[in-house]
Amino acid sequence: MGQYEIHAFVCTQGPWCPRDGDAEGVHKRLKKLAGEHGQKSRIRINHSGCLNQCGHGPMMAVYPENVWYAHLTPEAAEEIFHQHFMNGVPVERHVYANKPGANKVPRDEEGNLLEDICCKEEPR
Ligand code: FES
Numbered sequence: 683m684g685q686y687e688i689h690a691f692v693c694t695q696g697p698w699c700p701r702d703g704d705a706e707g708v709h710k711r712l713k714k715l716a717g718e719h720g721q722k723s724r725i726r727i728n729h730s731g732c733l734n735q736c737g738h739g740p741m742m743a744v745y746p747e748n749v750w751y752a753h754l755t756p757e758a759a760e761e762i763f764h765q766h767f768m769n770g771v772p773v774e775r776h777v778y779a780n781k782p783g784a785n786k787v788p789r790d791e792e793g794n795l796l797e798d799i800c801c802k803e804e805p806r
Contacts, residue, residue: 696732737787
């Protein structure tokens, strides 16, 4: 077992997640909740760089379970904290699954997404 029971990486420093939503707000909300609930020795919330899933963000990867989340908001993060981090049940409507490796959604020159995407990606 690692140093933390739950180690979450929120993509706040990639090129797109911070532009596609409130990635910083997601990180802040989780960090605040971990502190308020006395969970800092059990749950670690880290900033991360690009997780290679740009266009599905804001993204978060949770280890050691290897549960990934997409299209996060601070409100969704709060739900994840209570339901998943405190009670062990992932929040399915934000769970992200895709084929292994990089899955970046193409964009035009202005950064607009070129594919219609939804919250839960099915493995291809
Ligand atoms: S910018 Fe967040 S996954 Fe690439």
